[in-house]
Amino acid sequence: MADIKANDSTYIANTYARFPLQIVKGKGAVAYDETGKKYIDLGAGIAVNSFGYADDFWQEAVIAQVRALQHTSNLYYTEPCVKLAKMLCERAGMCRVFFSNSGAEANECAIKTARRYSFLKYGEGRHTIITLKNSFHGRTITTLAATGQDSFHTEFGPFTEGFVYATPGDIPELHRLTDENACAAIMIETIQGEGGVNELPADYIAEIVKLGKEKDILIIVDEVQTGNGRTGELYSFMHYGFTPDIVSTAKGLAGGLPLGATMLGEKVKDTLTPGSHGSTFGGNPVCCAGAVSVLERIDDAFLADVRKKSDYIRAQLEGAPGVVSVSGRGLMLGIECTRPAKEVIADCLAGGVLVLSAKTKVRLLPPLSIGFDELAEAIAILKEALAK
Numbered sequence: 001m002a003d004i005k006a007n008d009s010t011y012i013a014n015t016y017a018r019f020p021l022q023i024v025k026g027k028g029a030v031a032y033d034e035t036g037k038k039y040i041d042l043g044a045g046i047a048v049n050s051f052g053y054a055d056d057f058w059q060e061a062v063i064a065q066v067r068a069l070q071h072t073s074n075l076y077y078t079e080p081c082v083k084l085a086k087m088l089c090e091r092a093g094m095c096r097v098f099f100s101n102s103g104a105e106a107n108e109c110a111i112k113t114a115r116r117y118s119f120l121k122y123g124e125g126r127h128t129i130i131t132l133k134n135s136f137h138g139r140t141i142t143t144l145a146a147t148g149q150d151s152f153h154t155e156f157g158p159f160t161e162g163f164v165y166a167t168p169g170d171i172p173e174l175h176r177l178t179d180e181n182a183c184a185a186i187m188i189e190t191i192q193g194e195g196g197v198n199e200l201p202a203d204y205i206a207e208i209v210k211l212g213k214e215k216d217i218l219i220i221v222d223e224v225q226t227g228n229g230r231t232g233e234l235y236s237f238m239h240y241g242f243t244p245d246i247v248s249t250a251k252g253l254a255g256g257l258p259l260g261a262t263m264l265g266e267k268v269k270d271t272l273t274p275g276s277h278g279s280t281f282g283g284n285p286v287c288c289a290g291a292v293s294v295l296e297r298i299d300d301a302f303l304a305d306v307r308k309k310s311d312y313i314r315a316q317l318e319g320a321p322g323v324v325s326v327s328g329r330g331l332m333l334g335i336e337c338t339r340p341a342k343e344v345i346a347d348c349l350a351g352g353v354l355v356l357s358a359k360t361k362v363r364l365l366p367p368l369s370i371g372f373d374e375l376a377e378a379i380a381i382l383k384e385a386l387a388k
């Protein structure tokens, strides 16, 4: 561990404040460090390992694909990406998919698609995209610009122009912004994840959808964190009874392999044409085979189970000592606590439980497949840390 730490700090760009933990292997919701100490993981690699570590079914699908074909260019057809695109479209009510490798790239494609749609239909200048204050959409120059947090808008400028930021829940301001700007799209996370696990008010979402329809402003839902079963529906927009024009997702989609997907609805299904966008690795057959094995299992019964686990966690935590409130949906939960989140996280780590933070909250994003026994064991340790 000492060697790894020293070499990490010498040779790896200094962008992450790592915890003093080296994970060497895992199975299901359990990770092990190099000494064999066990940790129940309520973070899942930040909502990525949908079925936990080294899931048998997922491994089989991925390994079979590695043996058959690890990569070819997008100049040729491959089966896994077509199969996955069909599944995504049928399950999400969308028409076509563009595959990339990450959440930021999935959002880049969403933004490019919205701007091209508007350009082809209305000409130059109608390109503004309204995003929300406190949002998070990625780390590229454009997705940083889309992120509605001033702290991300320094030192790397100039940023991509054409984003304005709305206050979540403020309907009159939303009307003003759509009146004052030539808008191509409104982009939202239904639950702001990095922003502190804050759910948007349902009436605000309904107003966005209404305005979008009235003014032909595209609705983009960033489901990078909320997608793929995380909130107890396959995609979080399904809680609110509407279908967006564009949906971006990544993280949990391929169960631990890098894959981004931008799903295109009826209005924009033909907006992207040959040469207008592309990716070398996007739609990689191994990642897509992993994703098919994930999506295949996220059926209604599985989603009902995710909601049950969520109810269990809430029942355990709401009103418990040290807990101010619990926010979020499904297995994407934020805990406002009386102790600093950092201290709670450190105590959990020492006690063998991995949890995350989001702003001032402790954030839980366990594998969707976590068993009730493991969940009970981890929540008991978390409760002790919260109550200290």
Ligand SMILES: Cc1ncc(COP(=O)(O)O)c(C=O)c1O
Binding pocket: 102, 103, 104, 105, 107, 136, 137, 138, 139, 189, 193, 194, 222, 223, 224, 225, 226, 250, 251
């Ligand atoms: C809502 C949302 N959008 C986009 C991103 C960026 O994803 P990636 O890190 O895969 O580029 C994240 C990552 O946390 C996210 O939570």
